[in-house]
């Protein structure tokens with residue numbers, strides 16, 4: 001299928017190292033990116049590893065857990081790209097906390113190894129809404145079925161969270177839905193973050209084109225990436241177009257700032273951090289606030 005070519009954009013520095021999330025929820029943000037920009041090096045991985053890659057300098061720009069953009073803004077001068085995010089309008093379906101005990105009795109908590117943002121959201125929700133701070137917090141490894149965990153509650157994110165059978169558990173919460181009921185806001189899971197001093201050339205404009213073209217043909221992405229996960233096409237389409245949103249507008253920024261404050265209050269992020277938008281080193285400034 002032929003898609004409209006992107007509008008003319010500034011060249012992308014050859015070898016620019018870009019990281020993007022492997023889950024279905026991220027596909028609209030980079031589908032066909034390398035066809036339009038073959039000069040960049042694209043790494044696809046789980047969110048926590050992308051955050052590590054950005055931190056240790058093996059990536060220049062990556063789609064990272066929003067909590068890592070908040071942490072890295074303070075400590076490493078990370079900046080974020082405007083207009084783009086992975087956000088949930090209300091529920092999310094792919095970030096779920098499963099419990100074997102009532103919420104208030106959760107003492108041992110296992111957190112999906114692939115996550116950073118939902119790990120923090122989960123702890124904030126347990127503390128603020130349920131009044132519980134589990135004594136033991138451990139990692140639930142990638143690739144290990146949830147049934148094998150001995151924890152009282154297990155957080156799963158991404159594709160595998162969408163197809164878990166909830167029957168063995170006494171309670172399940174969709175954490176974006178819980179956040180929405182509690183704050184009235186959407187929840188921002190991921191943003192594009194950039195290491196200081198990196199020249200992205202035309203990448204920010206190309207990423208916006210990618211997102212817009214992907215969403216204009218979301219049925220194709222639902223079929224290609226959702227159906228192989230065991231979702232039916234309509235369900236995958238609904239997830240990509242109704243459940244999730246890919247915009248970083250004023251409401252999402254408000255939600256992100258509230259999340260940053262709540263994370264700081266629990267010691268999960270530094271106090272008083274604000275997000276800084278990426279500015280190209282030269283040429284026309286990117287739009288920074290909408």
Ligand SMILES: C=C(O[C@@H]1C=C(C(=O)O)C=C[C@H]1O)C(=O)O
Nearest residue numbers: 047065094115116117118158189
């Ligand atoms: C909505 C999701 O968002 C993801 C969750 C993330 C996290 O918890 O750190 C990071 C990136 C997102 O792709 C999901 O994985 O289900």
